Amino acid sequence: MEKEKYIASGILELYVAGSLSEAENKEVYNMMLEHPEVLQEVLDIEAAIVKLTKAAAPKDKVTFNSILNKLKGTDNDTKVVKLNKPKSNWSSYTGWAAAVILGGGLLWMNNQNSTLETQITEIQIEKDFFETQIEDLNSDLADSKKIINVFRDKDIISVPLAGQAVYPEAYAKAYWNKADKTVYLDLAGLPEPPEGKVYQVWSLTLNPLTPTSLGTIDNFKGDDNKIFNLENANESQAFGITLEPEGGSVSPTLEQLYTLGVIES
């Protein structure tokens, strides 16, 4: 009964048509080996299809000799086979070509991408640089505004310091705010101190002449506007600036007095 059901299912017709899966083909094959009725059924189906398809053939027959001649021709002349083959492989070549183009495209995109990334990095560095510059300018501007405000303060005492014997062209200005005990020194008129030397600023009382160190100007070279501020809680009557060895001296070296100015009371 099993085999009759199998035959009736229609699977054998599809087997001859070639529309079954590999597993189904195997199954039919095994059934044919086991059951002669199944094999006979397949043979009948095939015979009917052979007859039917034959009826559709045009009357201009293709002779076996023409096949044989072509076969021998291609066997002798392998070039013909090679010429014929690529024709049927057209789609595979197209596939390869597409793959190559795609691969090339990916490489190009990758290359583009890294170029863009480099550009972004460069722009980022440039941006950082500009930001630093703006920051510097802002800070310079703030400093300048602060200086202007200092100089405008009505409590400020302005003291010009004139050049002395050792360097007559030298000049400086002190701006002393007694209220906040700060003296601002504009030292743009002083020469750059030689290596190993620093300017030291002194507060002086005149009778008797008593110098008190306000400190050394350690960053003269590095300061752009040459304006420095020092604390001054003294009852100063004059300011003097001497050139001293690095670290400063306990008492001023008067031979190296660059500028001196007396406070007008």
Next chain:
Amino acid sequence: MQLEALVIKFQQKDERAFETLYNMYSESMHGVIYNIVRDHDIAQEVMQDVFIKAWHKADSYNSSKGRFFTWILNIARNAAIDKTRSKSFKNSSKNLNADYFVDILPTQDNLDNSTDAIGIAKFVGKLAEKCKKVIDLLYFKGYTQKEASETLDMPIGTIKTHNRNCIKELREMVLN
């Protein structure tokens, strides 16, 4: 000679076995190919290609995987379909979608055809339209069940039994 033995000899490059198989199936293949390409010259060209390919690829046939007829039928259908997809063929702008094998069966007016073929054509003419179409798709064009069910707008489950009934009718007509 038994078919199995014939095929084995063919696989051993026996030309006489090849010729016997050719005589058995070549006209069927010609019919299938012509139904697809609808051009006498192209059909001849594809015919030669198919049998040359079969000769060269004889080793790839294995009886456990299917009938020898089905094997060569597959080669023929694929070669013919490949041909219709080629550029030169498309340039001749043939529209084959609506054509099926019934159109090319011989008519009685054409006395050059074998009486056998005319007889079959007469029988086929009696088949239901749906049978003609399902036979065309499954045998002449190599459609899968799924493709046939989509083309015929028929549930995939019924393709198998429907086809079985059609082939049953065909067999009664042509084999007796």
